[in-house]
Amino acid sequence: MVVAIDGPSGSGKSSVSRGVASALGLAYLDTGAMYRAATWWCLHRGVPLSDVDAVAGQVRTLPLVMGVDPQHPTVHVDGIDVGEAIRTTEISAAVSAVATNLQVRAELGRLQRAEIESARVRGRGIVAEGRDITTVVAPDADVRVLLTASEEARLARRARDVHGSDDAAAVEATRDQVLRRDADDSTVVQFHVAADGVVTVDSSHLDFDQTVQAVLDVVESVVGPRA
Ligand SMILES: Nc1ncnc2c1ncn2[C@@H]1O[C@H](COP(=O)(O)OP(=O)(O)O)[C@@H](O)[C@H]1O
Numbered sequence: 150m151v152v153a154i155d156g157p158s159g160s161g162k163s164s165v166s167r168g169v170a171s172a173l174g175l176a177y178l179d180t181g182a183m184y185r186a187a188t189w190w191c192l193h194r195g196v197p198l199s200d201v202d203a204v205a206g207q208v209r210t211l212p213l214v215m216g217v218d219p220q221h222p223t224v225h226v227d228g229i230d231v232g233e234a235i236r237t238t239e240i241s242a243a244v245s246a247v248a249t250n251l252q253v254r255a256e257l258g259r260l261q262r263a264e265i266e267s268a269r270v271r272g273r274g275i276v277a278e279g280r281d282i283t284t285v286v287a288p289d290a291d292v293r294v295l296l297t298a299s300e301e302a303r304l305a306r307r308a309r310d311v312h313g314s315d316d317a318a319a320v321e322a323t324r325d326q327v328l329r330r331d332a333d334d335s336t337v338v339q340f341h342v343a344a345d346g347v348v349t350v351d352s353s354h355l356d357f358d359q360t361v362q363a364v365l366d367v368v369e370s371v372v373g374p375r376a
């Protein structure tokens with residue numbers, strides 16, 4: 150089974166997808182981490198992100214290994230564990246420049262399809278999450294979900310993650326990496342409105358466990374009850 154989940158920043162894609170994958174015994178692919186790893190690789194190699202062709206060339210050499218265990222997802226580039234390095238504010242601020250490069254999207258989309266196919270062939274199935282999984286990377290997925298949440302809820306969640314608080318100052322400090330990044334990313338991929346056949350789950354008024362359950366309910370409604 151392939152489950153595709155898209156949505157904006159802070160909607161809960163990564164955490165909820167991991168919860169769903171764990172509950173169903175599926176692999177888990179964080180495609181945002183692949184764009185972050187590509188950004189890290191270009192900066193590590195001194196490639197200016199404004200040079201579209203140089204970035205695309207560098208990403209074609211990306212020696213990326215994604216660990217797809219939902220309990221312990223990992224990201225290695227050239228043998229280096231970059232799991233923490235790709236979550237820094239520097240990468241969060243820079244990643245849209247790489248994610249809006251259409252040559253990069255073609256290359257990473259190819260890698261993502263290969264990961265999904267390899268999970269399918271191994272008979273394990275996978276939950277893949279990002280911005281264009283339901284529409285471009287795996288439009289034929291068995292289950293397709295758009296996970297949304299109000300701007301207010303998304304900002305508060307990210308503020309708690311990054312600053313340990315959701316007071317006004319923390320929310321303001323988070324605005325760039327949530328709303329500006331979504332606005333930039335939206336110029337090349339549409340993840341605010343569900344495409345045909347994609348089920349919307351709005352997590353604004355749900356807690357984490359309720360959101361995982363809501364997605365599991367969608368899975369069950371599409372593929373039937375689990376054995
Ligand atoms: N339904 C929810 N209610 C409250 N907090 C949530 C919910 N879903 C996710 N979170 C929390 O919000 C934060 C952002 O979630 P994350 O999975 O990183 O979102 P995304 O991958 O969409 O950016 C995390 O700390 C996560 O635990």
Ligand SMILES: Nc1ccn([C@H]2C[C@H](O)[C@@H](COP(=O)(O)OP(=O)(O)O)O2)c(=O)n1
Pocket residue numbers: 157158159163180181182184185244245248278279280281282330334338
């Ligand atoms: N399938 C995808 C996944 C992520 N991206 C882009 C969008 C984001 O700016 C970056 C990082 O994604 P990530 O899911 O880690 O972002 P969050 O911080 O969880 O909101 O990559 C994309 O363009 N397409």
